Amino acid sequence: EVQLVESGGGLVQPGGSLRLSCAASGFMFSRYAMTWVRQAPGKGLEWVSIFGSNYVTYYADSVKGRFTVSKDISKNTLYLQMNSLRADDTAVYYCAKVGAPGGYNWFDRWGQGTLVTVSS
């Protein structure tokens, strides 16, 4: 069974940093792209970043230059390093697995999310 478990969220001051983790199990982690999607309180879904099976990464403009996605195959874990955090980064952050191996496509499994609050 596919499982994705996020951790690392919390309260951080504006300008601060945080690293989110997503522990994956139940599938061949190296073969699938993995993504981060966030949801501000009461708002819709916003795609943040993706790490491809070919190690290519993409970012939303809103986080480019501040966030870095990485993947540790040996630990079956996806990370999101978030620097220079702003109030509008406050959201629940979900990691998700893409549905088909080797490409960038739909997201077929999601974690339960971790809340990041940026506030002084």
Added chain:
Amino acid sequence: EIVMTQSPATLSVSPGEGATLSCRASQSPSSHVAWYQQKAGQAPRLLIYGASTRATDIPARFSGSGSGTEFTLTISGLQSEDFAVYYCQQYNSWPLTFGGGTKVEIK
């Protein structure tokens, strides 16, 4: 950037009735459109990908259709567990984008 616009924002439906949710893309994402269901306090769940392919374990009352820039999610015979927010998403080009969502509520 492909902007995905969903309508209506809220749909009031009686249990047992059908619902039609629309998603319009600012430019064609080919058939690279997915639909997700999200219930309060839960993570999204994949319903449809490739514009019309049901995901694993999704009931047949959910169907997706469309092409070009117009896509539709149809729910026939709404059940109590179907009242939720639904999002469309395109995965054809960067950045990946979601629609703003349609809330299906009990009438």
